[in-house]
Amino acid sequence: xxxxxxxxFLAFALAVIVLLELPLGISxxxxxxxxxxxxxxxxxxxxxxxxxxxxxxxHRADALAIIQRFARDDHAIIALIANSHLELSSGxxxxxxxxxxxxxxxxxxxxxxxxxxxxxxxDPDDDLLYVVIPVAVQAPGVATTSKVTQSEQRVGVVLLVAxxxxxxxxxxxxxxxxxxxxxxxMLAVAAGIGTLLAVSLTRPLAKIEAALGQFGAGQLGTRVGxxxxxxxxxxxxxxxxxxxxxxxxxxxxxxxxxxxxxxxxRAPMTALRLRLExxxxxxxxxxxxxxxxxxxxxxxLSRVVDGLLELARSDGKRPARVALEVGEVxxxxxxxxxxxxxxxxxxxRSEATTSSLTALACPGHLDQILDNLLANALDATPxxxxxxxxxxxxxxxxxxxVVDSGAGMTASDRARAFxxxxxxEGAPRDGTGLGxxxxxxxxxxxxxxxxxxxxxxxxxxxxxxxxxx
Numbered sequence: 001x002x003x004x005x006x007x008x009f010l011a012f013a014l015a016v017i018v019l020l021e022l023p024l025g026i027s028x029x030x031x032x033x034x035x036x037x038x039x040x041x042x043x044x045x046x047x048x049x050x051x052x053x054x055x056x057x058x059h060r061a062d063a064l065a066i067i068q069r070f071a072r073d074d075h076a077i078i079a080l081i082a083n084s085h086l087e088l089s090s091g092x093x094x095x096x097x098x099x100x101x102x103x104x105x106x107x108x109x110x111x112x113x114x115x116x117x118x119x120x121x122x123d124p125d126d127d128l129l130y131v132v133i134p135v136a137v138q139a140p141g142v143a144t145t146s147k148v149t150q151s152e153q154r155v156g157v158v159l160l161v162a163x164x165x166x167x168x169x170x171x172x173x174x175x176x177x178x179x180x181x182x183x184x185x186m187l188a189v190a191a192g193i194g195t196l197l198a199v200s201l202t203r204p205l206a207k208i209e210a211a212l213g214q215f216g217a218g219q220l221g222t223r224v225g226x227x228x229x230x231x232x233x234x235x236x237x238x239x240x241x242x243x244x245x246x247x248x249x250x251x252x253x254x255x256x257x258x259x260x261x262x263x264x265x266r267a268p269m270t271a272l273r274l275r276l277e278x279x280x281x282x283x284x285x286x287x288x289x290x291x292x293x294x295x296x297x298x299x300x301l302s303r304v305v306d307g308l309l310e311l312a313r314s315d316g317k318r319p320a321r322v323a324l325e326v327g328e329v330x331x332x333x334x335x336x337x338x339x340x341x342x343x344x345x346x347x348x349r350s351e352a353t354t355s356s357l358t359a360l361a362c363p364g365h366l367d368q369i370l371d372n373l374l375a376n377a378l379d380a381t382p383x384x385x386x387x388x389x390x391x392x393x394x395x396x397x398x399x400x401x402v403v404d405s406g407a408g409m410t411a412s413d414r415a416r417a418f419x420x421x422x423x424x425e426g427a428p429r430d431g432t433g434l435g436x437x438x439x440x441x442x443x444x445x446x447x448x449x450x451x452x453x454x455x456x457x458x459x460x461x462x463x464x465x466x467x468x469x
Contacts, residue, residue: 001202002198002199002202005194005197005201006194006195006198009190009193009194009197010187010190010191010194013186013187013190013191013194014187017186018183021179021182024179025175025176025179028172028175029172032172032175033118036129036165036168037116037117037118037129040129040130040131040161041114041116041131043070043131044116044131044133044161045133047066047067047070047078047161048159050063051066051067051080051088051135052135052157054066064088064090067080067089067090070090071090071091072090074163075091075163075164076091076161077090077093077097077160077161077163078090078091078094078159078160078161078162079094079097079098079159079160080135081098081107081157081158081160084107087157098160102119103119103130103160106119106130106132106160107158107160113134114131114133114134115130115131116131116132117129117130118130118165119162126164127164127165127166127169128162128164128165129162129163129164129165130160130161130163131160131162132158132160132161133159133161134158134159135157135158135159200228201229201230201233203227203229204228204229204233204237205233207224207225207227208236208240211224211225212240215247220244220248220251221248223244224237224241262305265301265305266305269305272298273298273299273302276291276294276295279291280292280295320362321360321361321362321446321447322360322361322362322363323358323360323469324360324361324366325356325357325358326357326358326359326366326391326400326466327357327391329366329367330350330370330389330390330391331350333370333371333374333389334349334350334389340378341378341387344378345383346378346381346383346386346387347387348374348378348386348387348388348389349386349387349388349389350389350390351388351389351390357391357392357398357468358398359398359467359468359469360446360467360468360469361446361447361448361466362442362445362446365443365446368438368442369439369442369443369450369464370389370400370402372435372436372438373435373462374389374402375435376436376462377402377403377460377462380406381404382406385405385406385459386404386405387402387403387404387405388402388403389401389402393468396467396468397465397466397468398465398466398467398468399464399465400463400464401461401462403455403460403461403462404459404460405455405457405458405459406458406459406460407459408455408459408460409452409454409460411454414451414452414453417436417452418436418437418450420434420437421437439462439464443466446466447467448465448467449465450462450463450464450465451463
């Protein structure tokens, strides 16, 4: 979030800087070009006056000296043209420049008055700033006619003054570099300000996120400490702490209720079972079996109480996971349930391979998960059936399968099987409906998932997927 806020702030700052500096750069370039043209126009006008005055006095050598000195001092190209004929010139490359079609077109356009501008070329370094000024002087050596005296006869003289535009381009480039550096500096300042703003906004959120993570991991005493920032964040902190207090209170109340109910129910149920057993012993021969259903119901209620207590203890707890050898756990649980399977005439076998399969799970959880699944599988499997345990590894996970050969379940029943107290129509009558709910909770706490599939030969394939180590 901090990076997104900073990126958005910088994008906005960059857009503002570009929108401000782009027209400013164009304006600076136009002003620099206008100033350079104005300067060469003023120089050309002054030079035209001096050259025109010298020619008016028939001092051609003085005019040439003025042109040469100006060309040498300003590195300019200067040409005096009368009636399309070159009269005086000075400067590097003046001859080549005068035969250039662009220059000749500019000279022709000077008949209507002063012309100034920038002559472009393929190479910007060869561009010229120019001014062409028409100059009227008395034409020396013109014969007098009957209608016009010699002093009245005048010819059009054009003065071309051109300077390299490299200095102008260098100034424009310097202005652009300075603008770019100024923009980069402003962007750096904006990045600093944006970082401070992003940190001031996200640091309280990070503290709240860390506190919620610890709370979700089972550290129910975690609360968000004092935070600085906008009022909305302070309100959020108070709301999160109030929520945590309420959840902790509800969990404590639930656990206290379950513990108290378990304690209070166990004693009377134990006493009731003893009374029923004593009563069964006092009955007349042949009537003892009448008390057995009542004793079985007491046992079922005891298992319900124990399951509720175990389920409540697992809620909200996130103990650290450890690496377990899955094959070893499967073999141990198969040995532990072997006697009951033999008594019920059910074949129980473990298909764990010798290859090492290591999964992450909370200590003791995998044993309880397998015990509940094996209990359900043995209850669902008729005499002569088979229950198998298997494990496989794929895509960074370890899948554990408990497969029975019972009657199986429909797809809708398999989807509801993990709901608390839910039992299918064909389930054993002494079931509590909590076994798979406990499995789902323990698997979830261990960071895994569980589901039921239809076994290939009928029955149920209970799958537990844990993260591989």
